[in-house]
Amino acid sequence: MKALLKNIRDTYQAKAARRLLTRMGGETKGDANTQPLLILMYHRVLPEQDERLAFEEPGMYVTPETLSMQLKTLQPLVRFVDLGQWVKARREGRVLEGGETGDNRLCCAITFDDGWLDNYEFAMPVLREHGATATIFLATGFIGTGRTFWPEQLNRLLKLAAALGPDSRAKIGLEEFIASTGVKPDSTRYANKEYAAEVIAASKQFTDAQIYRFLDESFEHLTQDSELTLEQGAEMLDWHQVKTMAPTFDVGAHTVNHLRLNEAADPAAVDAELDGCIDAIQSHLGAVPSLFCYPNGDVSKHAREAVEQRFAAAVTTGNGINQAGDSLFALKRIGLHEDASNTPESFLAKLYRGASASGA
Template sequence: MSRRTPKAVVKHMAEFAVAKTAPLLWRSRDRSLVVLMYHRVLPPGDSRLELEQPGMYVHPSTLRLHLVALKQHFQPVQLDHWIQAALDNTSLPERAFAITFDDGWADNFEHAYPVLAAENVPATIFVVSDMVGTGHLFWPERLGTLLRQGLARHAAQLYSFGEFAWLRTLDAQMPSSVQELNPERLDRIINNAKRDDDATLSARVDDMASRLGDSQCPREIELLDWEQIREMTRSGLISIGSHTRRHTRLSDDLTAERLHDEIAESKHVIESNAGCEVRLFCYPNGDATATARALVAKHYLAACSTMPGWHSVRADRYMIRRVAVHQDIAGNKTSFLARLSGWI
């Protein structure tokens, strides 16, 4: 027999109370827009979940649950349409919501697009132009895969290889077997690795892959290709935004040339391959400098950050706040509504 702990009961009651009162509180807000931030959509048991960070995915049934709950209180809008209407000072719904997906995962086509179509909810997918259709993966997923493969072959001996030794600086107790490499642990390792820049991390992961020889990444193509993108944009339901050319975190260390390449050139690459206009940008990892923001403002209508909260007509449209939702924090309606309110 399972019994809830007192802490769990209190948490449940608090979430229930928030879910009941939150919609009442929302009514006092004026012309607000809630922008939801998703990454991957994968069903339970999918092998791609094995080494994914907990904050990176929802199940398709959870996405549907979110859309149904949102439609009860908010009007679905395409993000760029709402921004344009706010600029034109034309009428806006009292409360609206816009859906965004970061990174351009193939599972967005496979598992999110059918749900969005069934619920008739538009969305924006932010793709990394130079990774579309290539079979390449981002360094966090590559790191996870190589660590898993390396541990399976060499166990704790793995860290005696020069290419893997740097991992010891990320966590005092690195996993010594595949069994010890759970998603939470990997999450911590990846977050600690972000102290270094993307070029350094990609080079380190390349070295790790060379050391393991035939176990090169990727496991399979996990990112969208241009055909899938064109099919979705043709439907009129999906807009494509830019998430840079290489998922580069925009810091002051980048040259002006590189910044221009990541921000302006990515727009051209996507527009020429997808055959649609790209009006929105999204900062990788939410990292934005004043220089980057100014360049984004020159080329785009608006841009999404990872700062939490709701967007409003008076807020900076080049730093749109979003509500990040994922399976372990918004897996049921009550916790989702509480999350929307910024309470959890």
């Protein structure tokens, strides 16, 4: 869309967002049973000049300045609440603390997925400055390790492969892999963010195990056949950092290996991913997590039942504002990223479009 049209649309939708958020807050009078809840979904918080951004998808981050602006923009319109406390109040059918004082602003909870180190470095200071708390959903198998998730690894491989000669085994393997996803291999675009996003989206037709097998082999070829350095600083949190993030961050579960819990996932593996994650959090932090986040938003029938047995509530990647009567195991969120929400107007417009998806 042309920039001017986008501006006009954003201005219009930002106004609509202010009206919508105010109306939804006013309807509830602090009653947890009927109280709608807006949940913001973030992943990474990285400054524009941070080198970690080179291997990241545009949809995965906001800058610290953008996060700060978003919280400041929302402050007059919403009441920041802790997701765990909101869920507890809803389950117990009581008024959420603070609601009885006549604060009629819409409840808003903040979430961060995965367990990125940058949440400690850049999100925590911003949240503390605004007096807000958040829930961080940990994929525990990555905490305190040098591992990252397959989309980041694939992104990294694409960028590195762009510099390789045509005979390199890693480059040939990558070309075959891309072709198998249905995307046209085009090595002139390997370093292009949009191309990487396209390949990552198309790769989701394969299982995580298949993708990791391909990546492990590719990185082995890469180190054997080239001088390229694979040196990479820590990207994920360690358990000590997680501990120091309390009470700004409450910890929720996000599986061990970030397995997508779709119908292709083996039910026994799903159970192991949930139990392993709960055990790791309990052994490191001494508390059992009550909240869960479905990796990639995927959830099979078995996964849904398994999650309901183990947790008090779960968040999805589905858009919308949660209303009375909505299931606590399919809580909707509105995802925010730098490209689409780095001004107050575009941010509010994004919230409006996200909220409209649920018919709010």
